[in-house]
Amino acid sequence: ASEELRADREVVLAAVQQDGWPLKHASEELRADREVVLAAVQQDGLALEHASEELQADREVVLAAVQQDGLALEWASEELWVDREVVLAAARQDRCQALNWACKFGHTACAEALLRAGADPNAANDDNETALIMACVEGHEACAQVLLQAGADVEVDAGGSGGEIYGTALMMACFQGHAACVQALLQAGANPNSTSECSCEDDETALMMACVEGHEACAQMLLKAGADPKSYDRALASACAYAGWPCSADDGHVACVHALLQAGADPDCGLYAALVDGHLACVQALLKAGADPNRVARENSDFSETMLGATCKNGHVACAQELLQAGANPESATSDGQTALMVACSCGREACAQVLLQAGADLRTASTNNETALMWACAKGQEACVQVLLQAGAEPNDGPDRGKPLMMACCKGHVACAQALLQAGADPKSASSDGHTALHDACCAGHTACAQVLLQAGADPNGFNSEGETVLMWASKMGRQTCVQALLQAGANPNDGPDSGETPLMMACREGHEACAQELLQAGANLESATSDGVTALMSSCFSGHELCARMLLQAGAAVGPVDNRGCTALIVACQEGQEACARLLLERGADANHATSDGWGLTPLMAACIGGHEACAQVLLQAGA
Numbered sequence: 001a002s003e004e005l006r007a008d009r010e011v012v013l014a015a016v017q018q019d020g021w022p023l024k025h026a027s028e029e030l031r032a033d034r035e036v037v038l039a040a041v042q043q044d045g046l047a048l049e050h051a052s053e054e055l056q057a058d059r060e061v062v063l064a065a066v067q068q069d070g071l072a073l074e075w076a077s078e079e080l081w082v083d084r085e086v087v088l089a090a091a092r093q094d095r096c097q098a099l100n101w102a103c104k105f106g107h108t109a110c111a112e113a114l115l116r117a118g119a120d121p122n123a124a125n126d127d128n129e130t131a132l133i134m135a136c137v138e139g140h141e142a143c144a145q146v147l148l149q150a151g152a153d154v155e156v157d158a159g160g161s162g163g164e165i166y167g168t169a170l171m172m173a174c175f176q177g178h179a180a181c182v183q184a185l186l187q188a189g190a191n192p193n194s195t196s197e198c199s200c201e202d203d204e205t206a207l208m209m210a211c212v213e214g215h216e217a218c219a220q221m222l223l224k225a226g227a228d229p230k231s232y233d234r235a236l237a238s239a240c241a242y243a244g245w246p247c248s249a250d251d252g253h254v255a256c257v258h259a260l261l262q263a264g265a266d267p268d269c270g271l272y273a274a275l276v277d278g279h280l281a282c283v284q285a286l287l288k289a290g291a292d293p294n295r296v297a298r299e300n301s302d303f304s305e306t307m308l309g310a311t312c313k314n315g316h317v318a319c320a321q322e323l324l325q326a327g328a329n330p331e332s333a334t335s336d337g338q339t340a341l342m343v344a345c346s347c348g349r350e351a352c353a354q355v356l357l358q359a360g361a362d363l364r365t366a367s368t369n370n371e372t373a374l375m376w377a378c379a380k381g382q383e384a385c386v387q388v389l390l391q392a393g394a395e396p397n398d399g400p401d402r403g404k405p406l407m408m409a410c411c412k413g414h415v416a417c418a419q420a421l422l423q424a425g426a427d428p429k430s431a432s433s434d435g436h437t438a439l440h441d442a443c444c445a446g447h448t449a450c451a452q453v454l455l456q457a458g459a460d461p462n463g464f465n466s467e468g469e470t471v472l473m474w475a476s477k478m479g480r481q482t483c484v485q486a487l488l489q490a491g492a493n494p495n496d497g498p499d500s501g502e503t504p505l506m507m508a509c510r511e512g513h514e515a516c517a518q519e520l521l522q523a524g525a526n527l528e529s530a531t532s533d534g535v536t537a538l539m540s541s542c543f544s545g546h547e548l549c550a551r552m553l554l555q556a557g558a559a560v561g562p563v564d565n566r567g568c569t570a571l572i573v574a575c576q577e578g579q580e581a582c583a584r585l586l587l588e589r590g591a592d593a594n595h596a597t598s599d600g601w602g603l604t605p606l607m608a609a610c611i612g613g614h615e616a617c618a619q620v621l622l623q624a625g626a
Contacts, residue, residue: 001025012036020044020068023051037061045069048076059083066090070098081105088113099123103131103147106140111147121152129158129165136169136185139178144169144185154190157197167196167209174206174222177215182206182222192225205231211239214252216259223263233269236260240274240282254281267291275307275323278316283323293328296335306332308340312352320355330361337367345377345385353388363394370400378405378421381414386421396426401433410438410454413447418454428459435465443475448482461492468498476504476520479513484520494525501531509537509553512546517553527558534564542570542586545579550586560591567597575605575621578614583621593626 005011007027013036015022020043023031030036032052038061040047045068048056055061057077063086065072070090073081080086081101087110090098099119102110111131115121124130132152135143148154159166170190173181186192195203207227210218219235239256261267267289274282287293297305308328311319320340324330333339341361344352353373357363366372374394377385386405390396399405406426409417418438422428431437439459442450455461464470472492475483484504488494497503505525508516517537521527530536538558541550550570554560563569571591574582583605587593597603606626609617 003027006030009033009036013039016040016043016047018043020047023047024049026050028052031055034058034061038064041065041072042068045072046075048072049074051075053077059086062086063089067092073098073101078105082107084110097123097125100125100129100131100134103135103140103143104138106135106138106143108140108142108146111143115146115150121147121150122156124156124158127159127165128156130156130169132156133158133165133169133172136173136178136181137165137176139173139176139181141178141180141184144181148184148188154185154188155194157194159196167204168194168206170194171196171204171206171209174210174215174218175213177210177213177218179215179217179221182218186221186225192222193228193231203231203234205235207231207235208238211235211253211256211260212242214239214242214256216252216255219256219259223259229264232260232263232265236265236267236270237273240270240279240286241277253279254285257282257285261285261289268295271295271307272297272305272310275311275316275319276314278311278314278319280316280318280322283311283319287322287326293323293326294332296332304334304336305343306334306340308332308356309334309338309343312340312344312349312356313347315347315349315352317349317351317355320352324355324359330356330359331365333365333367336369337365338371339365339367339373341365341373342367342371342376345373345382345389346380348377348380348382348385350382350384350388353385357388357392363389363392364398370403372398372405374405375399375403375408378409378414378417379412381409381412381417383414383416383420386417390420390424396421396424397430402436404430404432404438406430406438407432407436407441410442410447410450411445413442413445413450415447415449415453418450422453422457428454428457429463431463431465434467435463437463437471439463439471440465440474443471443480443483443487444478446475446478446480446483448480448486451483451486455486455490461487461490462496464496464498468500470496470504472504473497473502473507476508476513476516477511479508479511479516481513481515481519484508484516488519488523494520494523495529499532501529503529503537505529505537506531506535506540509546509549510540510544512541512544512549514546514548514552517549521552521556527553527556528562530562530564534562534566536562536564536570538562538570539564539568539573542574542579542582543577545574545577545582547579547581547585550582554585554589560586560589563595563597566599566603568603569595569605571595571605572597572603572608575609575614575617576612578609578612578617580614580616580620583609583617587620587624593621593624 012026020040023040037051045065048065062076066089073090099114132147170185207222267286271286271291341356505520571586606621
């Protein structure tokens with residue numbers, strides 16, 4: 001029906017008097033109309049779901065609904081869940097579901113009445129949740145006792161259909177910390193070692209669930225009732241891992257830790273979990289019980305961590321101090337040689353770094369990849385850690401050939417780290433064995449601020465690597481316009497290049513970086529420079545199809561006629577590569593459509609286009625008189 005008719009009281013009233021469910025489609029105003037809703041629930045009690053909140057709290061309306069369908073009780077207000085007449089009315093329609101609801105809300109008298117009326121204490125809903133499980137989730141011990149006396153099965157596993165509740169009644173009681181329910185279930189013969197097929201973790205037990213939430217009283221009951229010692233270690237890890245949850249009390253988890261340790265749990269099994277999240281009280285208890293402060297977690301995997309590294313990674317200074325006092329080696333490392341100091345510095349945990357240095361951590365220690373703590377700090381941009389390390393005496397120029405701290409900082413654009421290193425004496429001109437410098441790194445990556453800091457500190461703007469490539473060439477090739485500007489302002493020669501004759505302008509034009517090419521031309525770049533093969537910047541532009549660069553070069557005065565060592569003009573190059581726009585531009589500027597190479601082949605632009613199958617270029621040439 002239209003929205004107008006859904007708001008028509010007479011139409012809606014006629015509809016719900018036939019079938020209550022159309023109330024769902026009525027207007028909001030009519031879903032708050034008492035007469036309309038009453039008519040609807042008398043036909044279908046579940047229509048109560050779509051009534052207004054006010055009418056869901058109306059005793060007469062709710063009573064009419066549950067008398068038609070007991071499941072309508074689910075949509076009644078909380079005040080009516082404790083109304084004995086309403087609950088009993090619901091029970092007469094569906095004793096088993098009503099029993100579940102009565103136990104969920106702790107209505108012991110209603111539960112007893114329903115059981116006397118023949119309700120099945122083991123009936124379950126679609127998620128396999130029984131009345132006993134619901135009572136134990138909510139902590140209604142009296143209801144649980146009534147159900148147990150009526151023969152409720154303590155080992156039913158809920159959650160089969162993906163419900164929010166999973167596991168046995170005992171597991172749920174332990175998870176929620178309802179010690180009285182736990183005691184009642186154990187006395188009734190509940191197995192303390194039962195597991196759930198629906199658990200997120202394999203073989204999760206009630207003991208683990210109690211320890212996850214820090215319910216020490218429940219854990220103690222389970223231990224006394226015969227909880228499997230094999231589960232102690234995982235329960236200990238659970239208690240340590242979740243000790244800092246804001247919804248849980250820290251002391252409850254610590255009490256669980258103490259209880260498990262007294263029962264024989266291995267303290268090493270909980271230490272890593274406690275350290276990762278910084279649960280100091282748990283760490284202290286575990287170390288006192290003999291946990292090894294130098295153990296490596298996941299030792300044979302790609303993610304191994306030392307105990308010190310694990311806690312420093314997350315900045316837990318107090319835990320790190322506890323480990324060191326317990327004998328942790330500040331130089332202990334993973335299989336790849338990574339120490340806690342490296343981890344702390346890469347993560348920006350300067351306080352942890354200071355603690356480690358005070359304990360004797362060696363600044364010069366390097367990993368199997370020759371990475372020091374200073375290199376890690378620079379690579380990650382952790383300036384505070386860089387300062388800590390430099391103040392402690394770290395050498396700013398130490399590092400592998402292509403991994404000096406200054407290079408690492410500039411490669412990633414960490415200008416503050418670069419400044420700190422330079423102030424501490426890092427050499428801005430330091431180069432690798434192939435002539436690579438920090439300035440190369442900064443300009444290649446486009447980190448102009450780093451480039452400017454290096455230039456101000458004395459880096460050579462005309463520096464070149466072992467292949468003769470200048471920093472300006474790298475910046476031009478990568479299209480780093482602001483770096484090109486900085487280098488030119490610092491005195492970089494726009495025409496310097498390797499013995500091959502390649503120039504920054506050629507690189508910029510080949511890659512299509514018009515803005516960089518413009519900067520170079522304004523700084524005096526030679527338009528007609530050619531490589532040892534005779535290739536010019538214009539040819540480079542046309543080869544790659546960068547029409548804008550080609551147009552800029554022509555406007556600046558580049559000649560269209562020069563040939564390379566094969567005798568090819570820029571037009572032949574453009575036609576070979578099928579660059580129609582560049583070919584058209586060159587012809588407009590007077591390029592010879594019939595020029596032939598002098599290498600014995602006599603290659604013309606038209607021949608080049610046809611050999612490559614470039615029809616558009618061929619048509620342009622024919623129109624130009626080829």
